[in-house]
Amino acid sequence: MTVGNSPVHSQSMQLPSRGIAIQAVDLVKDYGSGANAVHALRDVNVSFERGRFTAIMGPSGSGKSTLMHTLAGLDSATSGRILFGGKDLTRMNDKQLTLLRRNKIGFIFQSFNLLPMFTAEQNILMPLTLAGAKADRAWFDLLVETLGLRQRLNHRPNELSGGQQQRVAIARALITKPSLVFADEPTGNLDSVSSAEVLGFLKQSVNELDQTIVMVTHDAVAASYADRAIVFADGRIVADEPHPTAEAMNNLLMAERERATRAAVASDAHDHFVRADAFADSDAEPSAKRRSSHRRAAATARHAA
Numbered sequence: 471m472t473v474g475n476s477p478v479h480s481q482s483m484q485l486p487s488r489g490i491a492i493q494a495v496d497l498v499k500d501y502g503s504g505a506n507a508v509h510a511l512r513d514v515n516v517s518f519e520r521g522r523f524t525a526i527m528g529p530s531g532s533g534k535s536t537l538m539h540t541l542a543g544l545d546s547a548t549s550g551r552i553l554f555g556g557k558d559l560t561r562m563n564d565k566q567l568t569l570l571r572r573n574k575i576g577f578i579f580q581s582f583n584l585l586p587m588f589t590a591e592q593n594i595l596m597p598l599t600l601a602g603a604k605a606d607r608a609w610f611d612l613l614v615e616t617l618g619l620r621q622r623l624n625h626r627p628n629e630l631s632g633g634q635q636q637r638v639a640i641a642r643a644l645i646t647k648p649s650l651v652f653a654d655e656p657t658g659n660l661d662s663v664s665s666a667e668v669l670g671f672l673k674q675s676v677n678e679l680d681q682t683i684v685m686v687t688h689d690a691v692a693a694s695y696a697d698r699a700i701v702f703a704d705g706r707i708v709a710d711e712p713h714p715t716a717e718a719m720n721n722l723l724m725a726e727r728e729r730a731t732r733a734a735v736a737s738d739a740h741d742h743f744v745r746a747d748a749f750a751d752s753d754a755e756p757s758a759k760r761r762s763s764h765r766r767a768a769a770t771a772r773h774a775a
């Protein structure tokens with residue numbers, strides 16, 4: 471068996487198998503460019519299996535929302551590929567992406583994003599209304615019953631509790647029977663009872679309706695509802711945990727926080743060293759980095775004088 475010269479990237483060149491709902495290949499997302507660029511996704515490779523519930527955790531600013539938005543075609547990728555249903559999403563035009571979001575991919579937001587002037591029922595049916603499509607009444611009824619919204623259908627969002635509004639948003643995301651649903655901190659604005667209801671329903675829709683769900687959460691208990699949990703840090707996946715428990719996720723997050731703190735302290739110490747070095751060494755031929763830190767230090771000294 472020759473391993474040495476075999477093309478190591480061949481696996482990533484394959485289209486997703488039937489079992490995979492969506493796959494990111496070498497996914498990069500930068501905001502801005504040059505010195506001000508933010509590297510929100512750094513070569514992310516991940517696939518999400520059909521009919522599974524995956525949680526994504528990680529510190530604020532680590533790229534979780536960016537990953538969800540890019541995978542859902544709400545935001546463009548800088549490079550890399552997103553394989554969905556045998557097609558590369560990054561090559562689709564706006565019209566194709568609109569159709570995809572309307573029919574195949576559902577999105578649940580932390581802030582519900584319901585339309586305030588419409589009733590719960592009208593909000594749930596909105597994706598179909600926009601598409602000029604008719605509702606599958608049996609599916610609508612199943613969602614409404616399962617989510618406990620029957621008595622609330624004629625209410626406007628401001629007449630509903632946060633938990634009820636989020637359940638309306640979930641019904642809206644599922645009404646088109648999308649093969650994939652992204653939920654970005656869906657319980658972030660909910661109390662613990664409403665959170666448990668929403669999480670219970672998401673889990674049920676995976677187990678009983680064969681839905682695929684990818685959910686961002688800050689809450690290790692919320693992540694424990696999932697079949698798998700991924701930890702993100704600084705635009706990369708740093709842990710991938712099957713059958714997550716709240717305790718295991720809290721430990722992983724704590725370890726990641728400690729690592730980040732150590733890295734920040736080390737980089738601070740390095741900065742001090744470079745600055746001190748630039749002062750001491752100002753006659754020597756300075757490197758570009760030293761020159762700039764020298765200028766910064768000199769400007770600070772001038773300002774202080």
Ligand SMILES: Nc1ncnc2c1ncn2[C@@H]1O[C@H](COP(=O)(O)OP(=O)(O)O)[C@@H](O)[C@H]1O
Pocket residue numbers: 501502508509510528529530531532533534535536537
């Ligand atoms: N539209 C944007 N323009 C510029 N920077 C952005 C934008 N959206 C996100 N970012 C930056 O990208 C990084 C990842 O953000 P995000 O994906 O929202 O993180 P998370 O959801 O994990 O909190 C952060 O540094 C954030 O400030």
Ligand SMILES: [Mg+2]
Pocket residue numbers: 534535536
């Ligand atoms: Mg976010």
